[in-house]
Amino acid sequence: MSGTTTRIFYILPVVRGPLLLLGLVSCLATVTAWGADFVVTNTNPTGPGSLDEAIANANGVIGEDRILFNIPGAGVHRIDVSQKGLPELSESVVIDGFSQPGAKPNSLAVGDNAVILIQIDGQLNQAPVGLRLNKGYDTNTQQYRPGNFAIRGLSITGFVQTDSNGVATGGIGLSSFSVDSALIAGNLIGLAPDGETGRGNYIGVVSGPGNIVGGTDPASRNVISGNTLYGIDGKGVVNGNYIGTNANGSKPVPNRTGIYYTGETPNIVIGGTAPGAGNVISGNTTAIQFGTSFRTNFPYPHTVFVTGNRARIQGNFIGTAADGVSPLSNKFSIEIAY
Numbered sequence: 001m002s003g004t005t006t007r008i009f010y011i012l013p014v015v016r017g018p019l020l021l022l023g024l025v026s027c028l029a030t031v032t033a034w035g036a037d038f039v040v041t042n043t044n045p046t047g048p049g050s051l052d053e054a055i056a057n058a059n060g061v062i063g064e065d066r067i068l069f070n071i072p073g074a075g076v077h078r079i080d081v082s083q084k085g086l087p088e089l090s091e092s093v094v095i096d097g098f099s100q101p102g103a104k105p106n107s108l109a110v111g112d113n114a115v116i117l118i119q120i121d122g123q124l125n126q127a128p129v130g131l132r133l134n135k136g137y138d139t140n141t142q143q144y145r146p147g148n149f150a151i152r153g154l155s156i157t158g159f160v161q162t163d164s165n166g167v168a169t170g171g172i173g174l175s176s177f178s179v180d181s182a183l184i185a186g187n188l189i190g191l192a193p194d195g196e197t198g199r200g201n202y203i204g205v206v207s208g209p210g211n212i213v214g215g216t217d218p219a220s221r222n223v224i225s226g227n228t229l230y231g232i233d234g235k236g237v238v239n240g241n242y243i244g245t246n247a248n249g250s251k252p253v254p255n256r257t258g259i260y261y262t263g264e265t266p267n268i269v270i271g272g273t274a275p276g277a278g279n280v281i282s283g284n285t286t287a288i289q290f291g292t293s294f295r296t297n298f299p300y301p302h303t304v305f306v307t308g309n310r311a312r313i314q315g316n317f318i319g320t321a322a323d324g325v326s327p328l329s330n331k332f333s334i335e336i337a338y
């Protein structure tokens, strides 16, 4: 949006989602098509009506599109993408699992009555990763495409790939380099749609600065549990989630580490003072871990990779159930490498 390009400011005509609330006034380098809706109508891994095709179509149309669900039949619809991983999300898009008829977000301040009917599953197969948020480069404009993403109302399970390609590994992958913003809200990550059964990813969410995992309203709460390495790896704001518990926040469904951070500019906010901002981080092996100490690793016996500098951890329940009273312990609460 610089140089000789004409800037056009316009008011979006319709408010359709949280991303758009943030973007009521947009500055665009060119006249951009208003987003389209792509509806997933079956659980096939590929082909017409599949999630795979909806993502490809949304990527192919300039504009902030929505991917919605209207799969016939009652109950949970599991989309098995173990044989062919999903395409990357290469520009701004909303994926809304709550659009499936019968699904609804949580409305309880304590506990969880969300109905999640769309499960995206990697079948505990090493090959695929889940949703990869990675804005693409447009060779026509010689700029990156807008990368504002929202992922809501999904159960994301069984993505156990352990070798990162730098963008994503596990359930939802995003980073400071691949997105402008991301809102991850109202999902079960590593937890089956029943809200009880762990079906972990290797890492639940790979996050980055400026991203929001959860929110202060009950509808935005993610339950991030059962993941074999980390529930959340990265920076950004983490509010209002249950991490390491079942959906009700009453029983353990452990992540190895609930929230892990490593790097040089921590800038992470876990919880806060606003009503609903606190997370429940309980039932894990380690609740929160900042950094990895390599003091015992040859040839850097005293190297410290990171500390928890500039991180804020505030107003959370760590080691209790969601009621804030009943014990639901982690093995370790907060580890800071030094």
Ligand SMILES: [Ca+2]
Binding pocket: 057, 058, 059, 060, 061, 062, 063, 064, 065, 091, 092, 093
């Ligand atoms: Ca698009």
